[in-house]
Amino acid sequence: xxxxxxxxxxxxxxxxxxxxxxxxxxxxxxxxxxxxxxxxxxxxxxxxxxxxxxxxxxxxxxxxxxxxxxxxxxxxxxxxxxxxxxxxxxxxxxxxxxxxxxxxxxxxxxxxxxxxxxxxxxxxxxxxxxxxxxxxxxxxxxxxxxxxxxxxxxxxxxxxxxxxxxxxxxxxxx
Amino acid sequence: xxxxxxxxxxxxxxxxxxxxxxxxxxxxxxxxxxxxxxxxxxxxxxxxxxxxxxxxxxxxxxxxxxxxxxxxxxxxxxxxxxxxxxxxxxxxxxxxxxxxxxxxxxxxxxxxxxxxxxxxxxxxxxxxxxxxxxxxxxxxxxxxxxxxxxxxxxxxxxxxxxxxxxxxxxxxxxxxxxxxxxxxxxxxxxxxxxxxxxxxxxxxxxxxxxxxxxxxxxxxxxxxxxxxxxxxxxxxxxxxxxxxxxxxxxxxxxxxxxxxxxxxxxxxxxxxxxxxxxxxxxxxxxxxxxxxxxxxxxxxxxxxxxxxxxxxxxxxxxxxxxxxxxxxxxxxxxxxxxxxxxxxxxxxxxxxxxxxxxxxxxxxxxxxxxxxxxxxxxxxxxxxxxxxxxxxxxxxxxxxxxxxxxxxxxxxxxxxxxxxxxxxxxxxxxxxxxxxxxxxxxxxxxxxxxxxxxxxxxxxxxxxxx
Numbered sequence: 033x034x035x036x037x038x039x040x041x042x043x044x045x046x047x048x049x050x051x052x053x054x055x056x057x058x059x060x061x062x063x064x065x066x067x068x069x070x071x072x073x074x075x076x077x078x079x080x081x082x083x084x085x086x087x088x089x090x091x092x093x094x095x096x097x098x099x100x101x102x103x104x105x106x107x108x109x110x111x112x113x114x115x116x117x118x119x120x121x122x123x124x125x126x127x128x129x130x131x132x133x134x135x136x137x138x139x140x141x142x143x144x145x146x147x148x149x150x151x152x153x154x155x156x157x158x159x160x161x162x163x164x165x166x167x168x169x170x171x172x173x174x175x176x177x178x179x180x181x182x183x184x185x186x187x188x189x190x191x192x193x194x195x196x197x198x199x200x201x202x203x204x205x206x
Numbered sequence: 207x208x209x210x211x212x213x214x215x216x217x218x219x220x221x222x223x224x225x226x227x228x229x230x231x232x233x234x235x236x237x238x239x240x241x242x243x244x245x246x247x248x249x250x251x252x253x254x255x256x257x258x259x260x261x262x263x264x265x266x267x268x269x270x271x272x273x274x275x276x277x278x279x280x281x282x283x284x285x286x287x288x289x290x291x292x293x294x295x296x297x298x299x300x301x302x303x304x305x306x307x308x309x310x311x312x313x314x315x316x317x318x319x320x321x322x323x324x325x326x327x328x329x330x331x332x333x334x335x336x337x338x339x340x341x342x343x344x345x346x347x348x349x350x351x352x353x354x355x356x357x358x359x360x361x362x363x364x365x366x367x368x369x370x371x372x373x374x375x376x377x378x379x380x381x382x383x384x385x386x387x388x389x390x391x392x393x394x395x396x397x398x399x400x401x402x403x404x405x406x407x408x409x410x411x412x413x414x415x416x417x418x419x420x421x422x423x424x425x426x427x428x429x430x431x432x433x434x435x436x437x438x439x440x441x442x443x444x445x446x447x448x449x450x451x452x453x454x455x456x457x458x459x460x461x462x463x464x465x466x467x468x469x470x471x472x473x474x475x476x477x478x479x480x481x482x483x484x485x486x487x488x489x490x491x492x493x494x495x496x497x498x499x500x501x502x503x504x505x506x507x508x509x510x511x512x513x514x515x516x517x518x519x520x521x522x523x524x525x526x527x528x529x530x531x532x533x534x535x536x537x538x539x540x541x542x543x544x545x546x547x548x549x550x551x552x553x554x555x556x557x558x559x560x561x562x563x564x565x566x567x568x569x570x571x572x573x574x575x576x577x578x579x580x581x582x583x584x585x586x587x588x589x590x591x592x593x594x595x596x597x598x599x600x601x602x603x604x605x606x607x608x609x610x611x612x613x614x615x616x617x618x619x620x621x622x623x624x625x626x627x628x629x630x631x632x633x634x635x636x637x638x639x640x641x642x643x644x645x646x647x648x649x650x651x652x653x654x655x656x657x658x659x660x661x662x663x664x665x666x667x668x669x670x671x672x
Contacts, residue, residue, distance in 0.1 A: 047392050047491055051599040056578040059241050060271070060278040062248065062285075074601040076490060097393040100426060101599060103328040104242065105344035126397050126428055127328060130358075131344035187225035188358065198358070202350040203255060206221060206230065 036118040036138050036163035038090025042155040045077050049101035054110040064109040071110040091161040092119040099128025108132050118163055122147045133192040140183045208466025211431055212362035212399040215339045219322050221356050230358045234321040236351040238266040239307050242326030244285040246349035258293045259355035265316050266290050267299040269307050270574045275581050305546030305572035308332040308514035313546055315445030319434035319460040324351050329514050331422040335415035337434035337463045364399040365473045369406035371480030376629050379414035380516055380613035383421040384485040388495030396426030406479050407432055412441040413520040420515045421596050424492035434460040484628050486612040490600045498616050504626040507589040509617050512543030513577045516594035516614050519549045525618035526558040529565040535624025540567035541583040543575055579604045592620045
């Protein structure tokens with residue numbers, strides 16, 4: 033299982049699309065590693081600087097419809113090679129969400145009011161996230177503020193996270 | 207309880223339900239292109255599983271960057287070529303025979319009513335125009351599709367769109383889908399099948415239905431879907447005539463892939479489109495939509511006509527009628543990319559290419575090219591493109607560039623004016639010459655269950671609705 037805990041990158045916008053996560057011109061790369069410098073290069077978000085803000089982060093927290101647009105699995109890969117394996121959002125685009133789980137990565141929905149609360153409590157601060165897959169909890173900590181949120185990881189999604197992907201599962205079964 | 211078309215297709219293809227709400231379905235077709243497939247191939251090789259489930263059900267094309275523009279794209283093409291040869295994939299479309307995937311695969315008759323189709327490309331939803339369930343997937347799902355011929359989906363919840371009225375002259379499928387996306391938003395159909403029905407769809411050609419379904423993903427939709435009818439049968443007839451004695455027999459067989467009257471929908475949204483205006487996008491999201499009239503006079507640097515949305519023969523005919531005998535403004539440059547070799551060759555025979563060239567357009571080979579900023583018309587920083595493609599994301603056609611999505615008619619009129627112009631206002635009356643007159647019948651009675659106010663009078667899509 034991958035690591036899902038560490039410092040949080042807050043992306044305070046809805047509808048962040050796959051072209052913003054990794055522009056199409058880098059899709060000619062054959063290795064995942066080659067995508068590393070280009071993560072979120074074209075993100076339209078005033079306060080965000082990809083050169084400074086990605087380094088050292090392990091978890092993304094954002095708002096609605098993260099990963100909309102293209103089917104490119106390069107979007108999860110670009111996060112993965114930057115050691116970001118977990119994204120929390122109010123909801124995800126379908127293909128992007130499935131790509132995350134197919135790679136053994138976590139794309140977890142939280143209720144919109146929880147996301148709002150997290151942004152108002154933590155977004156302006158250095159925040160550490162601890163994700164516990166076995167108890168399905170996200171604990172955020174910044175200075176003396178600490179909050180724990182439950183999430184629902186079940187069935188197919190959990191089995192993909194725990195088995196590390198869809199290819200071996202399907203080859204054995206079908 | 208009745209079933210939707212998507213539920214019927216799932217039921218007839220169900221392989222397994224490993225978890226509650228998860229359906230593993232058998233695939234009738236797995237489509238592949240050179241951007242997302244090579245990584246899947248490399249992974250299969252690395253796992254010692256370099257196999258294909260059925261070489262006749264895998265169709266492959268090099269379309270995104272072709273001919274190769276550099277060593278990396280040459281390598282992607284080579285991986286596809288070697289793989290197709292190794293596994294005896296007969297339907298592999300290499301340079302000289304290749305075109306944009308979602309145009310060339312339907313053109314070859316590879317999609318039939320009731321089919322299940324996946325591809326490592328989000329605009330795979332296009333093929334739902336044939337009454338198929340067709341979904342874009344990532345590389346891992348594609349890899350499993352290639353290896354085992356299955357893919358996992360949640361229950362196919364459906365939003366039904368009932369498109370009433372009659373489209374005014376100069377208003378096309380592209381305007382309809384831009385309007386719908388503007389109404390429901392880019393997150394409006396996430397995890398949903400978008401079922402398009404009603405008199406407007408019944409009258410549409412297959413080309414128009416493909417345009418409509420192509421952009422389902424821009425509202426988050428899993429697949430667009432239209433009911434198969436005589437228009438579908440006529441389009442497919444040359445591929446299916448061995449299977450049926452008459453067209454009526456084919457229609458009868460395909461009619462099982464029509465939603466039941468008492469099918470359960472997540473939502474039913476009804477629009478009257480009789481007064482719809484030509485639409486276009488204005489921002490960096492496909493739901494930021496306005497009428498062309500509202501944007502009249504806006505600055506443009508490049509016109510691009512092509513892509514899996516609007517690079518088909520019908521689109522070229524519509525644009526050429528507007529361009530005939532005219533020159534594009536010297537303030538803009540025009541690029542035409544017919545979506546397939548067949549479309550290109552028909553356009554040559556019909557004199558359409560000549561019209562475009564005399565008007566001052568550059569005509570490129572069939573490719574996805576500029577649509578995603580890969581080649582053949584990439585924008586410079588600060589430039590604006592009037593485009594018949596499907597995405598206006600920030601940087602989509604080139605870093606710092608801006609894309610306005612619109613119909614081929616609006617794009618052509620805009621090329622002549624050198625600024626955003628409504629084809630209706632400029633006095634032209636674009637008209638698509640139908641390939642063949644189709645004797646279709648609107649058999650289905652549409653039940654009135656409006657949950658959203660129809661677009662009765664003037665449409666002023668504001669976009670971004672949540």
